Amino acid sequence: MNRAARIALIVSAALASVGFLALAGWQVQRLSWKLDLIERVEQRLKADPVAPPAVSAEVTKADEYRRLRLSGHFEPREVLVQATTELGGGHWVIAPLRLDDGSAVLVNRGFVPPERRAPDAHATPTGPVELIGLLRLTETGGGPLRRNEPAEGRWYSRDVAGIAAQLHLAGPVAPYFVDESADAAQPLRYPRPGLTVVRFANNHAVYAATWLALAVMAAAAAFYLVREERRRAPP
Known part of the structure; x- marks a missing residue:
């Protein structure tokens, strides 16, 4: 492998490390969002029902569930x-x-x-x-x-x-x-209500750890390649 190819490999490994690190940060943000969503939904499922918002009212994600x-x-x-x-x-x-x-x-x-x-x-x-x-x-x-x-x-x-x-x-x-919502006092019927998904998968911590591990591995590869390149350099 010539020097230009080795340098290209070093740059690729460094960029990969930065990219993986960015993905890990994104998953951390997603984790925070998901935890907030789960907490919000759990609180609302326990709350007493209220009157519906007026049709002219603006509804946002803060109103969902x-x-x-x-x-x-x-x-x-x-x-x-x-x-x-x-x-x-x-x-x-x-x-x-x-x-x-x-x-x-x-x-x-x-x-x-x-x-x-x-x-x-x-x-x-x-x-x-x-x-x-x-x-x-x-x-x-x-x-x-x-x-x-x-x-x-x-x-x-x-x-x-x-x-x-x-x-x-x-x-x-x-x-x-x-x-x-389903009414427990009523017999089962069709249409079958109460099937809204209110349990959300939360694997963002695992994804963040995976991307972080890949970032560390890519950074280690870049460091190794830089050290090898220096070793190859003429005195």
């Missing part, structure tokens, strides 16, 4: 959004709940397997209803690899504005949706 108490009546229309849950693949049933003040909130009534996707297999409740659920932020665009196709009835994310337009909802519509 807040427990809400809603009352109104479901309109007889819905959209199915593809879902993968602990029960397998199927759909979320998204239906508009008309609140007592005339505004509407999209409610994720729960999960249905493919064989229960027909409306008569998960009839929408009639009359006044009261439910408790978790405030969720709109999911625009679609899935990671697939975009929503409203014209073809294919939904991969719970896009509040898009679904509201698809359902031709009149009046003000909340900019968020609500995941209906």
Whole structure:
């Protein structure tokens, strides 16, 4: 290996070390964010349900997973959004709940397997209803690899504005949706509520340690190559 190639190798090892160190720092930041998320969600799951924010209110990540108490009546229309849950693949049933003040909130009534996707297999409740659920932020665009196709009835994310337009909802519509919570006093039914993911994997400390170890190894390789290069240099 000639000198130019050895120097290029030294530079590559040094840059790799810096890159790995940056990734380790990023994972430390992600760890802090994840711990904050877990603590926030745990606190909100224990809190008493509150009235929903006004449809004109701005909602942010600071509001997500807040427990809400809603009352109104479901309109007889819905959209199915593809879902993968602990029960397998199927759909979320998204239906508009008309609140007592005339505004509407999209409610994720729960999960249905493919064989229960027909409306008569998960009839929408009639009359006044009261439910408790978790405030969720709109999911625009679609899935990671697939975009929503409203014209073809294919939904991969719970896009509040898009679904509201698809359902031709009149009046003000909340900019968020609500995941209906399961009621232990009620028998199991479809749509199956209460499947919101509220336990989050937290492997960022392991990832940070891995990137840091790689940074140390790359730095050690660069140091070794520099020492060898100096040893090769003529006196």
